[in-house]
Amino acid sequence: MSAPEPVAVVGLDCRFPGARDAGEFWQLLMEGRDGTRRVPEERWEADRYRLDGPAAPGAARPPGRSNTVRGGFIDDPDAFDPAFFGIAPREAAAMDPQQRLLLQCSWRAVEDATVAPEDLAGTDTGVFVGVMANEWAHLQLADYDRITARHGSGNGYFMGANRVSYHLDLRGPSLAVDTACSSSLVALHLAATALRAGDCDYALAGGTNLIMTPVLNIFYTQAGLSAPDGRCKPFSASADGIGRAEGVAVLVLRRLADALADRQPVYAVLRGTGVNQDGRSNGITAPNRWAQQQLIERVWRAAGVGADDIGFIEAHGTGTLLGDMMEAQALGHLTGGRSGGSVALGSVKSNFGHAEGAAGIAGVVKTVLALHHRTVPPSRFADDENPGLQLPERRLRLLRSPLRLPSGTVHAAVSSFGMGGTNAHAVLASPPRAVHRSGARVPGVFTVSARSARQLGPNLLAQADALARLPQDRLAQLCWTSNRVKSRLPHRAAVAAGDMATLVAGLREAA
Structure with missing residues (x-):
């Protein structure tokens, strides 16, 4: 087989x-x-559907009631x-x-x-x-x-x-x-x-x-x-x-x-x-x-x-x-x-x-x-x-x-x-070792786009918050992805940066 x-x-x-x-x-x-x-x-x-206290072992549970008010x-x-x-x-x-x-x-x-x-x-x-x-x-x-x-x-x-x-x-x-x-x-x-x-x-x-x-x-x-x-x-x-x-x-x-x-x-x-x-x-x-x-x-x-x-x-x-x-x-x-x-x-x-x-x-x-x-x-x-x-x-x-x-x-x-x-x-x-298509590219320009000017500011702030949590070595890939993968919507802003901190600051300033 x-x-x-x-x-x-x-x-x-x-x-x-x-x-x-x-x-x-x-x-x-x-x-x-x-x-x-x-x-x-x-x-x-x-609380409307909650059981009043734990049910006794083997006892009938009142219909229409739940034993918990918690979940994910x-x-x-x-x-x-x-x-x-x-x-x-x-x-x-x-x-x-x-x-x-x-x-x-x-x-x-x-x-x-x-x-x-x-x-x-x-x-x-x-x-x-x-x-x-x-x-x-x-x-x-x-x-x-x-x-x-x-x-x-x-x-x-x-x-x-x-x-x-x-x-x-x-x-x-x-x-x-x-x-x-x-x-x-x-x-x-x-x-x-x-x-x-x-x-x-x-x-x-x-x-x-x-x-x-x-x-x-x-x-x-x-x-x-x-x-x-x-x-x-x-x-x-x-x-x-x-x-x-x-x-x-x-x-x-x-x-x-x-x-x-x-x-x-x-x-x-x-x-x-x-x-x-x-x-x-x-x-x-x-x-x-x-x-x-x-x-x-x-x-x-x-x-x-x-x-x-x-x-x-x-x-x-x-x-x-x-x-x-x-x-x-x-x-x-x-x-x-x-x-x-x-x-x-x-x-x-x-x-x-x-x-x-x-x-x-x-x-x-x-x-x-x-x-x-x-x-x-x-x-x-x-x-x-x-x-x-x-x-x-x-x-x-x-x-x-x-x-x-x-x-x-x-x-x-x-x-x-x-x-x-x-x-x-x-x-x-686990994945095989391979070269990512953007791995050899140097840091450059990060682009953010939106369908309207009103939406562009929140998008810039959201990207800044997300990038601030990422390591420095992701910068080159992220710049490549923002231009080659992300949707090219009509309202755009671009920030040039050589490191992640500069990029995050630039996105917030643009917002």
Whole structure:
């Protein structure tokens, strides 16, 4: 069996609780911070649906009540500039905010791949989006007298992908995927498969989730799955259920050979992906350890790796007692015979919760950045490891501090399991050494543009704030990117600089 053609991650963008972009996301992980908070007041009146005190063990839970008022929420999910994308204000107001988030995130991810979004117009670029929540439609479509034609195009899972394809004028496959919690990792699998089949030359793979009502909070509570403090505590002795989260992320994928030939930056390489189903388990919402194990074995075999080759594992890790146990057993069957030391195990859910439709892609972004920075972030709650999981015997360990990866090629594995039984798994590898197309250029002119003079000032300040957090050695690449990749909008300002501090000061002065 030949290994699948490797696929490169050449660009990415994300927003998650406590992190406005990939840089802040990485800082959140490395510092081991908690991204959860109380339900924002503009969402719903949280105390109205709250249980009065903890439910007694085995006691019936009052219907319509949630045991938590906490979760992982992103800031300003409604912030959107419709004119930038050529969308009328009334149409934007009727759009599910998840569509807006995906559109913004996709644009930035394409630019991060050193490609001007306009240059993809008319190409066979594909869009594959994992989405599980449709709460906006439930809120907007309940009043029949208010429904307009815009509400039809503004709602529906399918529009999550189609909105991106339409506004970027992409002609490749475009589809939304709902397999519950594994949706976005399944979307990544379909995107990689389409690239290998020649259905597209670029693929955008992502996921999104917004918590707009307490419905799933109530469901998780009634099903005994919700953590009272709204936090996921994967593989911890204190694990007591799921804490919900929201977020959005998009990866730009390309066949590795094409990316290297074009000297594009490569964050990481997809060596193999796979999907299967639990079949009949102990219940339609219960995980199946054997199905997970079979899938992981198959993907590792296809990728040409064994347990000794895996440097770290980004687990599904919801923090439910049953889910953690099933996953530890499935992984331990493979890692228990390692000849080296224990393999690092973690889950991004410990930082801000379970992002449902975006959960799988959140784990992939964490893994991609870890391979890119050659460091695995620590796991929250690692000091309180659940002894019942027997992680040491299974050659698995939670990281109490960052793990520096060795030189050479490093492999990592990512799992995502959906309620209802659809499982997904991926194997990634560190990128090959290559020369970036802008790497030899000297610092020069940094350009910022906007669609109107009014928008130019805020854009200059936003760029200054972002650049102030970056190292000096990025200056040459950023100057090149601002002129060759960023959109050439009609109102522009340019600043010449020989170092980052001068550039930041010049942008603020121009603003």
